[in-house]
Amino acid sequence: MKKNLLAGLVISLLASAAAAIEPFTVRDIRLEGIQRVEAGTVFSYLPVKVGDTMTDEMAAQAIKALFATGFFKDVRIEMDGGVVVVVVEERPAIAQIDFIGLKEFDKEQLTKGLKEVGVAVARTFDRATLEKAEQELKRQYLTRGRYAVTITTTVTPLERNRVAINFTIDEGEPATIRQINIVGANAIREKDLLAAMQQKTGGWLSWYTKDDQYSRQKLSADLETLRSYYLDRGYLEFSVESTQVSITPDKKEIYITISINEGERYLVSSVKLAGDLTLSEEEFRKLVKIRAGEVFSRERLNETTKAITDKLGHQGYAFANVNAAPELDKEKRQVAFTIFVDPGKRTYVRRINVTGNTKTRDEVIRQEMRQMEGAWYDADRVAKSRERIDRTGYFNEVTVETPPVPGTIDQVDVNVNVAEKSTGNISIGAGYSTAEKVILSGSISQTNIFGSGKHLGLQINTGKLNRTLGINYTNPYFTVDGISQGFDVYYRTLNPTSLGYAFQSTSWGGGIRFGFPLDEKDMLNVGLAIDQTTIDITPITIATPIQYIQFQKEHGDSNITLPATVSWIRDTRNSAIYTTSGGVQKAGVEVAIPGVDLSFYRLTYSNQQYFSLTKDLILMLYGEVGYANGLEGQTLPFYKNFFAGGVGSVRGFETASLGPVDPLYPDTRLGGTRKVVLNAELLMPFPGFDKALRLGPFIDAGNVFNETGYTISEGGLRWSVGLTAAWISPLGPLKFSFGQPIGIEKNDKIQKFQFQMGTTF
The missing domain is CATH 3.10.20.310 (membrane protein fhac)
Structure with a gap:
């Protein structure tokens, strides 16, 4: 009955829009009222053409067809002799869409969702579609547990038949989980099942983890977690019978009841x-x-x-x-x-395709591939290829797919897709101390210069004590076998007069180095350099340590050394940027070749490892030791001593402030021939920043020692605890730390807040 009534209403409307006419031959068709819609578009929908016989029925069909396009809110058919006049009134176009009060979602995400339901800039405005979009927005909020959300939509007319749409959103507070009941849990304690679930009732960390905020997706994940929990313990016939979610009248609290059937254990x-x-x-x-x-x-x-x-x-x-x-x-x-x-049929790789590299050359990516074209497919080699490309640090994302070749049953292609990242870096480090006030250091580097995979860097330090200018260059693929080549050139001055003692040193030098890959994870590096250091000591200043004066008497003001280095590096990290597992080990030997002015050796070893405690919780452990001494009866040059303290060492203490002190001048740090540094960090992503911002507590320990006059038992390790944060911000990488030393000794120099910042280009 309702359908018949509606049909009659439509027919009467069409009949009123096109009054009864006598059939005639159409000589021409004229359009009136169109503004944005192209005339050709209107003609393509019209069932009437020049030469046709115009009738009442054809006029009604024309009106119906034009209404169906959704472009017009009014359509009339008029006759002017043998000319059919189509008069239309266009629907307004959407000129802009704004959100007020939006916090829970990203604006681009919602804009994309609205476009899928027909509401977007430049689209035709339709009230029914807008109401549908509003309901979709509310549904999105309900999936996040925000049941108190209210959305007010305002449509503002603009000139040229356009409208602006504003969604004013009051998100309200998310509904929190008040209680979770699991009915039917007999073999396993309900307490253990609740602990395995992602959603929980409120705890003291819920302000951070937000695990007490209800989400339909999280509940589905928790049900699967329960299923896995039972299946991993032998309950093959486990099933979830029902799930009930109820909300309090004020829409602030959620009660969840899960009914399960455990079944028997097998x-x-x-x-x-x-x-x-x-x-x-x-x-x-x-x-x-x-x-x-x-x-x-x-x-x-x-x-x-x-x-x-x-x-x-x-x-x-x-x-x-x-x-x-x-x-x-x-x-x-x-x-x-x-x-x-x-097993199916044995498969080989037809072709390796590289896409997404708008800057990096193809060969830079292909030289990291361990799966070769024309060779048998090897899943392990494909995985290693992706890992090696990711570890270059040139890309934000690396994906590898192996689709079958159409029309074959024994061939695949390897499709490597990368997302380029900015590999240039300008970094600035800063700290504050009572001696040097604000200390600045910086560097500019390009690790993928001109997309060639080669590295070029410039280091600058403007501290009062230490000023450095250095250039380094590395070609990681000097040969096709992966042998790397690089060189370093530097000029630096040390001027610690602000600490109360007068000596200055000026060093310049340079060297060449080569790297030899031992296997997929290990690299052996060798190098040879030349260094000239000039010491300027003013003896009349009583604050100059006697060790420095004695060194000048024995070796003169200027000395040349030829340091030869050999180092081994093992890199097992799963990613160079967001490392969650694996680590880096380094062992090195530096020997100043005998027969020149000075001869000595330095031994170092460091080990940094990452462990995934949970999906988002990463434990980083780092240890470093060093030992140095002179050769051929010489003592170790005092400017080759180890130092500790500050960022990258023991945070909370001033840079290079730990270790032996001059007996006459306790503020003077001499460095030592032995070094120990230990770090532990617990890193977790900050809510809303994914992996871009990670923070957590740390504990550091370390010191430097001499073989005589200052031992571990007498000096001991220095300890600090604190918080660290690392943020890959739009402006570049930022790292902050706030460290609190433990058991402060009399002569310790404290620097609690330290940070580094930089930008990419």
């Missing part, structure tokens, strides 16, 4: 291998993580199928299928598994 009775065992069964057996007699675990079963799939992938079987079929014995509560192996 033991594994046997594990068999079947199918095409390309490798020997014994080799496959070594990969089976689940054993007969054990409690069933889905996690171990998945590890088994993945290990077999990966093994086949390393042998060139890119499309291997490995599936486990269970056979339940409900009476004995046992399950037997048959793992079916189908």
